[in-house]
Amino acid sequence: MTKRLENQVAIVTGAGSGIGRETALIFAAEGANVVVADFNLEAAQQTVELIGREENAPKAAAFKVNVSNSEDAEALVNFTIETFKKLDILVNNAGIGVPGTVLTTKEDDWDRIFSVNVKGIYQISRFAIPKMKEFGGGNIVNVSSIAAIVAVPDRAAYGASKGAVLALTKAMAADHVKDNIRVNCICPGTVDTPWVGRMVSNYADPADARAKMVARQPIGRLGTPEEMAEAILYLASPSASFATGSALILDGGFTAFKLPS
Template sequence: MRLKDQVALITGSTSGLGEAIAKRFAHEGAKVIIVGRNQERGEAVAATIRGQGGDPMFVSADVTSEQNVKTMVDKVINRFGTIDIVVNNAGLVLPGSVIEMTLEQWNKVFQMNVTSTYLVSHHAIPLLLKQKRGSIINISSEAGLKGLKNRSAYCAAKAAIVGLTKAMAVDHSSKGIRINCICPGTIKTPMIQEIIENHEDPDGIEKEFLNRRLTPELGTPGEIAEAALYFALPENRYVTGAILSVDGGALAK
């Protein structure tokens, strides 16, 4: 159990990548905090982890609301006393070029991806600093490192997460806090499933997702969870400010 009794808060863990990360960390003995707005899904993820002998906690929170984030952190302190690991995973993709996107859609993508990462980090990092150790893992995307068609706001927001990761690493690494970033390529989660189902040519878009890669198949949530575990493990103390692509070679192509 490589994360035994570490307290790990994972945003957007009622589904998809966050759920896989929460389950992986719990398997390594972490006390995980499942965060999302959907009570039913959050309780279900927590129940599964509890059923496997873990000690999880579900907190219903909208991570774009500062009041919700403050209350969430207070609840975690009341229950576990501290936080050791934060995974800023909650995110949202809305399609469109800059001509097509409304200001409201643009702001929503930035709030969900960038502001949420700022807010959770802003309220959690002081706790990590008190104990002079901890790991923050920000989830960006392949879209944060290259241009993708019809994804103007998403590419810009995910690139901002790459920049924010480096800035946070510069500010806090000397105090024992490591801040790293994962850029996943397409992984079949509910987010991607919805994009495929709503597309005018579902088979075509799925082929397009695969054609961007060097690997014969798309990745799985479990593979992103393994990358997150690497960054979370205290023994990887020399790793900070790193941007790791887990994208089937999409960036190399």
């Protein structure tokens, strides 16, 4: 049976853990060579090691990157071309967030969130797209959030940045459809990632905080990184060949309806 990404080359940012790691793993399982990009090089190397454990695994390479830095972004794309000779898929997954309203969010945190979550997509994409055009097209999948669609209290900067990701996805799709480049995004709800684990651990009662988080989910549980990776795989694969400018919501019903009080 033909693998869905056979002989394709992908960059996945934020691939040292969580959704990014699972995306890199599933891409490799489906035949893609993967550049595992992360600010934490050791974490990226661990992902590469996990890929290498699979029988007949494609090639994978780790790369340390600050996605908001122009020189890093260009170096990442150049490394990909030098290593694998082409670029078919870009997954802009790297992202950060801190709790806060517009009154409580520090200016440095606001700038840092937008630098990674929005400028990071701009930086990597502006170097990746010309290479994709050279090879006849490609696919870009950005990771937004349900915070782009509904208000999430105490997440002002994060929600604003993910709203920008959603808008940027549509703009990029419109600009590059003529280049045979599809651009889509996923909008995850609450996903059980290391980042969520760290956030919960900051509460006085982490177990209670996690229980309340789960209780808010209509489906009765948190999402998994593997579920998000499957959706990213779909959007990056030929199965989604008619999809561009789309936002795929994966939130266990959170944005669709309210639980009875």
